[in-house]
Structure formats: structure tokens, C-alpha cells
Amino acid sequence: MWDESKRDRYGGVDPGLFTVDDEDGKDDGVCQPFLLRFEDERDLAGTYLTSDQLYFELGEYPYPLPSNTISGMGFCTITPGETETMLDLLENEPEGHIEPESHEDVELQGDPVPYLPEYSxxxxxxxxxxxxxxxxxxxxxxxxxxxxxxxxxxxxxxxxxxxxxxxxxxxxxxxxxxxxxxxxxxxxxxxxxxxxxxxxxxxxxxxxxxxxxxxxxxxxxxxxxxxxxxxxxxxxxxxxxxxxxxxxxxxxxxxxxxxxxxxxx
Missing domain, CATH: 3.40.1350.10 (Trna Endonuclease; Chain: A, domain 1)
Structure with a gap:
């Protein structure tokens, strides 16, 4: 659970799990941080665009949106409208393509720990x-x-x-x-x-x-x-x-x- 508090509140317990030092003195397990895995259903892996392409399109809206007010933010979740605009540009007007393959060996230290709300x-x-x-x-x-x-x-x-x-x-x-x-x-x-x-x-x-x-x-x-x-x-x-x-x-x-x-x- 990413709670955006001070990192020194956490101590490792099991791989992928941390304990938080809070006021009750108990060893409360939390899952922090977590990764999201995305499935590519439009065959867009490796396709990219420039920021100007996106912001030129979003400039049609006469009000601020998450992606064009991101300055100073530690995170940014974008609206469905911004998402569709970005996907449409990637699909129809891409700036280019980079092969998304890597020859580096990636080894996990163990089985991935799934995110569970019970740790929140x-x-x-x-x-x-x-x-x-x-x-x-x-x-x-x-x-x-x-x-x-x-x-x-x-x-x-x-x-x-x-x-x-x-x-x-x-x-x-x-x-x-x-x-x-x-x-x-x-x-x-x-x-x-x-x-x-x-x-x-x-x-x-x-x-x-x-x-x-x-x-x-x-x-x-x-x-x-x-x-x-x-x-x-x-x-x-x-x-x-x-x-x-x-x-x-x-x-x-x-x-x-x-x-x-x-x-x-």
C-alpha cells in the first residue's frame, strides 16, 4: 500500500512486505510498494509520441487536466479522455517505434507477492x-x-x-x-x-x-x-x-x- 508517508516508518519483514512503525506498537504488515502490470491489447508496445503531440490535442479543452498540471506532483493519474487521446495518437500518429525487446537476463529472487487489500x-x-x-x-x-x-x-x-x-x-x-x-x-x-x-x-x-x-x-x-x-x-x-x-x-x-x-x- 503506497501511503506517501515518510519512508523511515517502514522496516522489511518478508520479501515484498514491510512493517510500519505506528502508534499502537504492533508489527503491522503492509504491502509497499506495488507494481502494476499492463496488458498490450492494441499491439502498441515500443510505440512512442512526443509530449507536444499530446498537449496540442489536450489544448482543445479550456480547463486544466491532470497530465498538463503534473508539475510538482509525485504521481499523476489521467482521465479516460486523456487516456483515449494518448492511445489514439499512439495508434494513428506515432512519432516512432523502439523494439521493446531486451537481451538482459531478469531473475526474480522469489515468487511475486500479489497485492492484497488486507495489508492496508x-x-x-x-x-x-x-x-x-x-x-x-x-x-x-x-x-x-x-x-x-x-x-x-x-x-x-x-x-x-x-x-x-x-x-x-x-x-x-x-x-x-x-x-x-x-x-x-x-x-x-x-x-x-x-x-x-x-x-x-x-x-x-x-x-x-x-x-x-x-x-x-x-x-x-x-x-x-x-x-x-x-x-x-x-x-x-x-x-x-x-x-x-x-x-x-x-x-x-x-x-x-x-x-x-x-x-x-
Missing amino acids: VDSPEDANPESHLEAAVTENPSLLPEFLRPDGAAICRQVPISPFKPRDMDEADVCYFTEDTIQDGTIPNTVIELKNKRAGKAAATQVVRYLRWLHKRLGSEADEIDVYVYAPSFTGTFNGYIPKEFTDQIQKVDFTGRRQLTLSE
Whole structure:
């Protein structure tokens, strides 16, 4: 489980498994890091393109996307729209091809250790810091209430929902993209803002900024987007920061799975 915390918290146990030094003093096993294996179903192995090719195409969208706001990020998950654009360029307008074969001998020290969610946190309350919570629910959506799980949708993390800005661009923690695409799959169908502490004014005003921008860019199409704030609890003043026009679109969900609209009291 990649939790983006300090590396010195970890000590090796079995090959591929590490223990984390946390507050309970137990020898908690975690699986960190992990590798992803991709299957090449389009015979594109070794095909490449230039960054300009991709960014020229993505420049058609009048809002930032994960791949063109990657500066300073330790990771980048891209939207289905960006993925399809990239695959289409690789398939139809490649810059070139490099033989993907290697004559180097590769030997594993043992059998690969599969990734298992059981080595991650058992509940959202156990995740710390907030980036750990984002990573945990991304790799194991069963930590979320059933109605908040992706159900086959593509998952993206840290998706910019903001106008272009030099810094401090608003990025949604977790987004789902369904087959019923919005703007070619570059805009999420569901936005989830995660908090590992009580959600108050900062969380409320952040999701309001998301919706103001989405409605400015998409008009009535933005009404189709579901927005959730998932947190252990909410301040009594949270609802007061949600304008009336967004009260039906923003839902509060606490860690028990209880959800409610942000209706002004």
C-alpha cells in the first residue's frame, strides 16, 4: 500500500512486505510498494509520441487536466479522455517505434507477492495523513459505503477542477468517470472530497468552488455531476457555507455511511 508517508516508518519483514512503525506498537504488515502490470491489447508496445503531440490535442479543452498540471506532483493519474487521446495518437500518429525487446537476463529472487487489500488499513479512521486516505480508498473502494463505490467506473485521483492558475489549483481528491462521459471523459461524473478530520468551512467552500467552476464551464450539464464530502463528522456550521443553488448537489457522508443533503437549517 503506497501511503506517501515518510519512508523511515517502514522496516522489511518478508520479501515484498514491510512493517510500519505506528502508534499502537504492533508489527503491522503492509504491502509497499506495488507494481502494476499492463496488458498490450492494441499491439502498441515500443510505440512512442512526443509530449507536444499530446498537449496540442489536450489544448482543445479550456480547463486544466491532470497530465498538463503534473508539475510538482509525485504521481499523476489521467482521465479516460486523456487516456483515449494518448492511445489514439499512439495508434494513428506515432512519432516512432523502439523494439521493446531486451537481451538482459531478469531473475526474480522469489515468487511475486500479489497485492492484497488486507495489508492496508481496515477502516477510513485508520488512514493518516489525508493522502493516505485518498490512496487507501482508491486501491480498496470497499472501505467506502456501498453507494460511494465506483461500480465499474474509472477512478482518478487529484483531478484539477479549477481554472488555470499559477499555483494552489483546486484538485478533487477522488473522481469517478462512467461510460456516460462528460466532455469526452475529461470531466468526472462523481467527485468525492475526503477528509480525515471533521469537515467544516474549508471543505464546504472547496466543493462550492468545484461546482461554481463546473457550472461556468458546462452550464446545465454540470447538474449531472454528483459531489460528496466524506468525513468522520461535520461542523454545525458546514451547511451555512453551501449556497442554496448547490444544496441538492452536495451530499455529506460520515464514516458510518450516513448521508444527508446540505440543506440550510
